[in-house]
Amino acid sequence: MTDTADTTTFARTMLKEALLLQSAGNLAAAEARYRMVIEHGYRVAEVLPVLAGILGQRGADDEALAIWEEVLARDPGHAVAHHEQGLIHARNGRFAPAIAALEAACAADPENAVAANNLAVTLADAGRKHEALEQFTRARAMQPSNLHIEHQIRRLNAELVPFWHIPMLNDARRNDAFEAAISAAIAAAGPGARVLDIGTGSGLLSMMAARAGALSVTACEMVPVIAETARRIIADNGYAGRIAVHTAASSALEVGEHLDGRADILVSEILSSDLLTERVIDTFEDAHARLLKPDAIIIPRAAAAIGCLVESAVLADYVFVGTVSGFDVSRFGALAAQKLPIHGTMTDWKRLSGDVELLRIDLTRKSHPGDVQLLSIRVTQDGVAEGIVQWMEVDLAEGITFDNHPDGYTDGGWLQVLHTFPEPLAVEAGAVLHLAVGHDRTTLIIRPLEVASARAQPMVA
Ligand SMILES: C[S@@+](CC[C@H](N)C(=O)[O-])C[C@H]1O[C@@H](n2cnc3c(N)ncnc32)[C@H](O)[C@@H]1O
Structure with a gap:
């Protein structure tokens, strides 16, 4: 036999032993044999990920990361390598590299629900709740009956949307008072009046303005999941053609970009129970300075x-x-x-x-x-x-x-x-x-x- 044949035979034997040792749970011995297989240049691309996996299982996170890096040097689109690196960073509390690695895993394997779910969990742990919600929603589309994903979506929605939103919507006295004021404003300013709704929530006040005859309403909502829901509600109610909802804080709105001119009417219900906590003062001051005509009708006044x-x-x-x-x-x-x-x-x-x-x-x-x-x-x-x-x-x-x-x-x-x-x-x-x-x-x-x-x-x- 030639040297090469000897080497191959030896590496093959090591690999067999490594596999047996690994399945018997003897990870240390399996690791040593996998290393020998790699040293002999035998099936390196397949063995490196196995070795990295064993190192991860044995808690040798830094070594595992280094081996996954070698895998990526050979194949930059290796989804499992990105995924595993992400999990290692995440369990060590390093959110930024964990998220970057899990994003790369999702990009390399977009149909992988587990990677989407792990990215979502890590984003949530890092406090990036809006993005976490997006990823859980993507994971749910792949696994519609996954109870855990459904639970996380409901949990995050509840964290992002204050509990008072539903009782507020069911408050007929409040709604009727706003609708009366909005109708009076449209009657006074005419259907061509430009209406700005700051903090549209479900889109309710914008729809009231459209129902009262306003031809064009610009609404903004700074919580993305609420803004997206408002757009759907507005479409469900047949007003999508007259109301534009921007996912933005009012401070990010610009005349010329979001509004074609300063608004004639402001409707905005951002009054907290103690009046001020939803930043009504800052928001109204900014709207007066940049977004409203000097004689705009202000609701509430x-x-x-x-x-x-x-x-x-x-x-x-x-x-x-x-x-x-x-x-x-x-x-x-x-x-x-x-x-x-x-x-x-x-x-x-x-x-x-x-x-x-x-x-x-x-x-x-x-x-x-x-x-x-x-x-x-x-x-x-x-x-x-x-x-x-x-x-x-x-x-x-x-x-x-x-x-x-x-x-x-x-x-x-x-x-x-x-x-x-x-x-x-x-x-x-x-x-x-x-x-x-x-x-x-x-x-x-x-x-x-x-x-x-x-x-x-x-x-x-
Ligand atoms: C009290 S709710 C009212 C919702 C809706 N206008 C209504 O009356 O049913 C206020 C909403 O305004 C949003 N919001 C508060 N300040 C905002 C701002 N400056 N820009 C955009 N959205 C804002 C909040 O996220 C919340 O969804």
Whole structure:
């Protein structure tokens, strides 16, 4: 026999042994033989991936990565090599290379549902939820009955779409108030008016504008899965020809690109339960500056935070803590929630004052400098206050308002909000509580300053 024949025979024997050892679970011995096979230049392209796989199984991740790199040097489109490299990076918490490798695996083998699923999981772990959702959706198309993929899609949708969206849509009073204001605006400005809908959600307000006669509505929605759903809903309802939905934050819209001119009417419902958290101030200021005509009709045109002083044993347990199981943990109170969403009609609470306007924002104004003012509230009952329960009054158009006053509003998208005090505050009927009230553009500032005694004070709000 020649040297070459000897070498081949030896390598073949090693390979056989390696396969047997591997199937018997003796990975260390199998690895040594596979290395010999490769050293003898025998069936290297087939054996390298097997060796890399064994190294990965044995936890020798760096060596496995290096061998997969060799595989890729021979065949840059080797889907398994990309996939395995991605999994190794992912289990070591290196999201960026993991995602790059898994993307390469998907590009090399687009029909591989497992690779799509692994890419989706890694994107989700890296906090890139929108892209994760896209990949899970792609994986579902390949494996429609895969329960895990379906579960992940629902989980991510729920993380990306706030829970209040559905009760908000079912809030007929809110919807009717918006539709009345929108119809009045179209009647006043004419069907040719350019309508801009910022934060279209399901597309509801845009469809109301189109139903009222608007020929052209430009809508934007910054959450991609919501924007895509809006486009489908709008098409289902036959308005696709008149409403364009852009997957974008309003700050990314440009006149000339998304709108052919500044808009005549703005409709935008981005009021959070505490008025400001959905960045209504920034968004409306930006729209006035760049996207709207100076005399545009603004819906809503104003919104106010209204509130009253409250006492509630139930709410006190959410905000203050003292002795627990015999330990003084009162310091933890410093970490209490500054505001708590509450269901005003369900929570057991007692008013200690009348209703007071805390803050009003005129949304037709071009700018809203931050501002803190002194507000005095007359206490109407003795008690210990946990804070201020706050709700909203929205002024949509002449004669069209909407509120979620806790006495009359049961279910909808908006909850009431308890703005908590740092300490429980004992008050007596007739006294006057002085508060600092204002905003920092995205949150309400509500801070008790002092309680002035009942006898010395004049009547106030
Ligand atoms: C409270 S929902 C209202 C949805 C819809 N307009 C309605 O009234 O049924 C607000 C929506 O606006 C979107 N949004 C908030 N600010 C936005 C902005 N500046 N640009 C684009 N979308 C925005 C949110 O993602 C959310 O889907």
